[in-house]
Amino acid sequence: EADIYQTPRYLVIGTGKKITLECSQTMGHDKMYWYQQDPGMELHLIHYSYGVNSTEKGDLSSESTVSRIRTEHFPLTLESARPSHTSQYLCASEDRGTQSSGANVLTFGAGSRLTVL
Amino acid sequence: EDQVTQSPEALRLQEGESSSLNCSYTVSGLRGLFWYRQDPGKGPEFLFTLYSAGEEKEKERLKATLTKKESFLHITAPKPEDSATYLCAVHLNSNSGYALNFGKGTSLLVTP
Numbered sequence: 001e002a003d004i005y006q007t008p009r010y011l012v013i014g015t016g017k018k019i020t021l022e023c024s025q026t027m028g029h030d031k032m033y034w035y036q037q038d039p040g041m042e043l044h045l046i047h048y049s050y051g052v053n054s055t056e057k058g059d060l061s062s063e064s065t066v067s068r069i070r071t072e073h074f075p076l077t078l079e080s081a082r083p084s085h086t087s088q089y090l091c092a093s094e095d096r097g098t099q100s101s102g103a104n105v106l107t108f109g110a111g112s113r114l115t116v117l
Numbered sequence: 118e119d120q121v122t123q124s125p126e127a128l129r130l131q132e133g134e135s136s137s138l139n140c141s142y143t144v145s146g147l148r149g150l151f152w153y154r155q156d157p158g159k160g161p162e163f164l165f166t167l168y169s170a171g172e173e174k175e176k177e178r179l180k181a182t183l184t185k186k187e188s189f190l191h192i193t194a195p196k197p198e199d200s201a202t203y204l205c206a207v208h209l210n211s212n213s214g215y216a217l218n219f220g221k222g223t224s225l226l227v228t229p
Contacts, residue, residue, distance in 0.1 A: 043219040108160030
């Protein structure tokens with residue numbers, strides 16, 4: 001049973017629309033991430049958060065924005081969608097774990113597939 | 118430049134035909150190597166974490182190994198339900214904190 005939920009699973013919208021992809025987790029994890037995945041390509045980190053009121057941009061430049069007002073909620077927003085934003089967006093949270101190296105397991109949501117016409 | 122490269126890109130096996138998937142990495146400051154399985158239309162699902170060369174982990178028909186330059190995911194006597202994309206990811210100490218860097222994956226198809 002999933003402990004991290006993404007909605008909507010599929011979204012088809014027209015150019016210029018504002019959209020928000022929702023991500024919620026029930027595990028109490030502080031660290032959360034947004035990855036973007038295109039077919040046949042690797043996942044690219046676009047945003048991450050280490051806790052409430054913490055948000056940072058990832059390695060891949062993105063026109064989207066994120067917010068972290070509550071621990072369990074990490075929504076991603078596109079103010080004006082374009083066809084180049086068509087992609088799969090994956091949200092993940094990180095277990096605190098026991099590794100002193102900081103390398104802990106990520107739990108992913110099922111993803112939100114966005115198509116912009 | 119830090120890189121994670123997986124091979125082959127795609128692999129087709131008959132049921133029961135054992136094989137291995139490769140993940141090679143060129144990174145400094147390795148903090149862990151992860152294997153995930155991804156089914157179509159779903160998010161990646163965690164399989165294994167390896168932290169040091171020589172380490173091995175097993176789960177059912179899968180066995181992951183790690184050297185200083187690469188990791189292998191060995192699949193013994195695969196079944197059709199093992200068909201999926203297998204992703205390798207390396208945990209780096211980078212500008213994005215401890216975020217995972219993923220390879221492109223190996224798409225595995227096991228036929229009856």
